[in-house]
Amino acid sequence: xxxxxxxxxxxxxxxxxxxxxxxxxIAAVAAPLIYPHSPWQMVGAPFQPPLSGPHLFGTDMxxxxxxxxxxxxxxxxxxxxxxxxxxxLSIGIxxxxxxxxxGGLVDDALMRVTEFFQTIPSLxxxxxxxxxxxxxxxxxxxxxAIVSWPPVARLVRAEFMSLRHxxxxxxxxxxxxxxxxxxxxxxxxxxxxxxxVTASLMxxxxxxxxxxxxxxxxxxPNLISWGYQIGAARTMIRTAWWMSFFPGVAIIITVLCxxxxxxxxxxxxxxxxxxxxxx
Amino acid sequence: xxxxxxxxxxxxxxxxxxLAIAIMNFFIxxxxxxxxxxxxxxxxxxxxxxxxxxxxxxxxxxxxxIVQLWIYLQNLFQGDLGTSYRQGRAVLSVILERLxxxxxxxxxxxxxxxxxxxxxxxxxxxxRGTWWDTLISSLALLFYAxxxxxxxxxxxxxFSLVLGWFPAFxxxxxxxEYTGIMHILDVLHHLVLPMTVLGLFYMAVYARLTRASMLExxxxxxxxxxxxxxxPEGYITRRHxxxxxxxxxxxxxxIQAGHLIGGTVLVETVFGWPGVGRLAFDSLLQRDYSVLxxxxxxxxxxxxxxxxxxxxxxxxxxxxxxxxx
Numbered sequence: 001x002x003x004x005x006x007x008x009x010x011x012x013x014x015x016x017x018x019x020x021x022x023x024x025x026i027a028a029v030a031a032p033l034i035y036p037h038s039p040w041q042m043v044g045a046p047f048q049p050p051l052s053g054p055h056l057f058g059t060d061m062x063x064x065x066x067x068x069x070x071x072x073x074x075x076x077x078x079x080x081x082x083x084x085x086x087x088x089l090s091i092g093i094x095x096x097x098x099x100x101x102x103g104g105l106v107d108d109a110l111m112r113v114t115e116f117f118q119t120i121p122s123l124x125x126x127x128x129x130x131x132x133x134x135x136x137x138x139x140x141x142x143x144x145a146i147v148s149w150p151p152v153a154r155l156v157r158a159e160f161m162s163l164r165h166x167x168x169x170x171x172x173x174x175x176x177x178x179x180x181x182x183x184x185x186x187x188x189x190x191x192x193x194x195x196x197v198t199a200s201l202m203x204x205x206x207x208x209x210x211x212x213x214x215x216x217x218x219x220x221p222n223l224i225s226w227g228y229q230i231g232a233a234r235t236m237i238r239t240a241w242w243m244s245f246f247p248g249v250a251i252i253i254t255v256l257c258x259x260x261x262x263x264x265x266x267x268x269x270x271x272x273x274x275x276x277x278x279x
Numbered sequence: 280x281x282x283x284x285x286x287x288x289x290x291x292x293x294x295x296x297x298l299a300i301a302i303m304n305f306f307i308x309x310x311x312x313x314x315x316x317x318x319x320x321x322x323x324x325x326x327x328x329x330x331x332x333x334x335x336x337x338x339x340x341x342x343x344x345i346v347q348l349w350i351y352l353q354n355l356f357q358g359d360l361g362t363s364y365r366q367g368r369a370v371l372s373v374i375l376e377r378l379x380x381x382x383x384x385x386x387x388x389x390x391x392x393x394x395x396x397x398x399x400x401x402x403x404x405x406x407r408g409t410w411w412d413t414l415i416s417s418l419a420l421l422f423y424a425x426x427x428x429x430x431x432x433x434x435x436x437x438f439s440l441v442l443g444w445f446p447a448f449x450x451x452x453x454x455x456e457y458t459g460i461m462h463i464l465d466v467l468h469h470l471v472l473p474m475t476v477l478g479l480f481y482m483a484v485y486a487r488l489t490r491a492s493m494l495e496x497x498x499x500x501x502x503x504x505x506x507x508x509x510x511p512e513g514y515i516t517r518r519h520x521x522x523x524x525x526x527x528x529x530x531x532x533x534i535q536a537g538h539l540i541g542g543t544v545l546v547e548t549v550f551g552w553p554g555v556g557r558l559a560f561d562s563l564l565q566r567d568y569s570v571l572x573x574x575x576x577x578x579x580x581x582x583x584x585x586x587x588x589x590x591x592x593x594x595x596x597x598x599x600x601x602x603x604x
Contacts, residue, residue, distance in 0.1 A: 116299055121579060124544065124574065127544065127559065128307060128571060128575050131566075212427075212545055215428050216563060244432050248430075
């Protein structure tokens, strides 16, 4: 663990990404303190360009503050990104662990299902799910989780397959420890390293997908989000570029930072690179 | 012969996946809250009784679920994907007339992103540590984090509205009735922005993948052997490193086919490109869910076909498979 933190902290890009994410997260949590009014509320004249008066990033066609929308939107992005990743991880880990540990027919069947979910076009599948369940935080989380678990399952399966015949696992089995305990407490902790790396990249992908869904009008109608802001500004690009510009920058910075952190974790956890660094 | 067997196996597998998608399509509608007929007719309350009765009849909704599924699959295999409530026409023909525009967009975006991505990635790998590498790697990282629809809007702002180089909307200039070569040039002129925007993300993916993969392969023993034999560096890069480094790129191109087709929904919506993606957005707005489900099925079939093609291409590129013959 110490080695991990040391390796990670040597990676300046990853560290910078992490720092930025913390700042964005604090701003998201503190949104009601910075902008006490609702982001849906009209606070000024419509179509105010950035830096005019009190509105840092300008106002939209109804005189709503773009910056306030971005801060409140950060909450939605983080919430959906983290929750849907957590759900996808639990599906992926369960499927992958069962397939890798039990092998045989169970493995075959579960892998066919995984392949199937990997084949179908994910964004269109997510659109269908959200449209038919009608848009809400819940349906968006379900849709993103359903399309993003397969890579986790494959990863966990591979780890379980290589670990299930190791001595410490055999030892537990001889002692009569039930299978689920072996999977959860002996193998899983040793298989977590690649899963953690994937998880940080999945949060980034989930945020991108959520923005795409709400850009298409499939966001939760009660919550402002970055994708919604850009979608609402789409037809007004000629008159008010700032309406779509700034929420997009917010998405890029967040996703970029998550990717940098993911890469930093990968380098820190990847034994090959660590060895090379020590040599 | 081996290859024929392999292709046949992949076709059977692809057909099974399509069947599974069809069955899932059937259950999605039935899992949705409320009567499947009112879901398909769009829950907007604007449906008429005749249409709903016709739907009930067609799906055999008074029958047990398994019979309903059988009826649904029978209809599918006769090419009947239902009727678009808004357009009053068969879903299949509504989708098929939009397909050429989407194929033009996706295939050109796929080609340009693979070519430019591989070129940029190998350039970065060969000049590792130089400013070329830094520039290409940073741009790839940036585009990898950028939402397609946002970059599309910014491209319209810069290249259409400010500079006026490319049209912002549609596939042809409606005010000019071009024919022949002028028509083709007009379409290509409209194609540049959406194709580039759709391709940028994948360009970034392929550039990163090619770079990482080339650096990995270039440290392998057979490359050292080739160097020890005194082969020229350019030859080693082309014949030994790049050929092996391309394998993960090809695998990934197959996996990305589904994402690429999903991306058309966003890009076609931004650019008003008259393809299947824009149709998906319009049917969302109009709650024309028979069309949406039809698009899901058709695009899934396209992905299955794309995967079979990449698998076959793989057998031609993988040097290990060549040895076997």
